[in-house]
Amino acid sequence: ALAATLFASIAFCSFGANAADNNPYGLIEPGHMRVASLGDAKPYTFTDKTGQFTGFDVEFFKNVAHRLGIEQVDFIGQDFTAILPAVANGQYDAGVAAIGITPARAKTVDFSTGYLVGFLTVLTRSDSGVKNVETLANKRMGVVQGTLQEAYAIQHFKQTDVVRFPDNNAAVSALNNGTLDAIFLDNEAAKSYAERFKLVTAADIPSFDAPAGVAIAKDKPAFKAALDKAIKDAMQDGTWKQLYEKWFPGSPLPKQYLPQ
Numbered sequence: 001a002l003a004a005t006l007f008a009s010i011a012f013c014s015f016g017a018n019a020a021d022n023n024p025y026g027l028i029e030p031g032h033m034r035v036a037s038l039g040d041a042k043p044y045t046f047t048d049k050t051g052q053f054t055g056f057d058v059e060f061f062k063n064v065a066h067r068l069g070i071e072q073v074d075f076i077g078q079d080f081t082a083i084l085p086a087v088a089n090g091q092y093d094a095g096v097a098a099i100g101i102t103p104a105r106a107k108t109v110d111f112s113t114g115y116l117v118g119f120l121t122v123l124t125r126s127d128s129g130v131k132n133v134e135t136l137a138n139k140r141m142g143v144v145q146g147t148l149q150e151a152y153a154i155q156h157f158k159q160t161d162v163v164r165f166p167d168n169n170a171a172v173s174a175l176n177n178g179t180l181d182a183i184f185l186d187n188e189a190a191k192s193y194a195e196r197f198k199l200v201t202a203a204d205i206p207s208f209d210a211p212a213g214v215a216i217a218k219d220k221p222a223f224k225a226a227l228d229k230a231i232k233d234a235m236q237d238g239t240w241k242q243l244y245e246k247w248f249p250g251s252p253l254p255k256q257y258l259p260q
């Protein structure tokens with residue numbers, strides 16, 4: 001009987017220790033990171049012609065995951081509105097898509113430390129009559145549902161007809177076919193669409209108070225602490241700067257993310 005008890009307790013504690021060891025961040029599947037993202041927010045997160053996810057946020061997060069010892073990182077496309085609820089209910093380990101950290105969002109998920117700041121940009125056609133935020137009155141402007149742009153437009157562009165879309169591609173095609181006079185999205189994505197469809201930017205609004213962060217489910221302190229440390233290490237050793245200059249050439253470098 002004693003031997004049996006001894007064996008059972010050894011088995012139990014080794015299992016217990018084992019369980020803690022191989023999944024310290026409480027991932028859905030140990031050693032595998034499932035990430036909810038967007039496929040149409042180039043150059044932040046997008047699928048290239050081979051269908052692979054790539055971009056600044058994708059490459060930066062993969063680097064961060066590798067620092068946590070996670071080699072397998074899979075990105076899955078979602079509508080933006082679906083990302084935070086899906087991360088909150090454990091369908092994904094993380095949400096990475098230039099997601100600005102805000103108090104409202106922090107009610108649903110926790111965020112890592114910030115890793116990118118920039119501008120919200122009004123993108124338009126040269127023939128639309130939209131030249132700046134003042135000329136948005138009585139115009140129709142598209143936003144992606146659930147974004148900071150949606151909230152900002154509702155609050156600040158009271159005379160503008162704000163139309164919600166599930167994703168950037170749908171909004172951009174509505175702008176190109178004349179259904180909309182403008183769309184409101186992240187600066188680097190606006191520049192990418194402007195280049196591709198001969199569109200023009202009409203206004204850049206700073207969003208420095210809502211840096212992008214990695215969204216994770218609440219109450220995972222070990223996961224958050226590890227992400228924060230890996231993000232800081234990637235900034236300190238120049239990885240962040242190298243990826244920023246690769247994906248946002250010519251854009252001003254936010255000083256706070258450079259080696260101190």
Ligand SMILES: NC(=O)CC[C@H](NC[C@@]1(O)OC[C@@H](O)[C@@H](O)[C@@H]1O)C(=O)O
Nearest residue numbers: 098099100117118119147148207210212
């Ligand atoms: N992928 C998206 O469509 C995200 C749109 C929007 N991004 C805002 C933001 O996080 O984009 C990256 C940086 O410019 C941040 O300063 C900015 O708040 C948001 O969080 O709602």
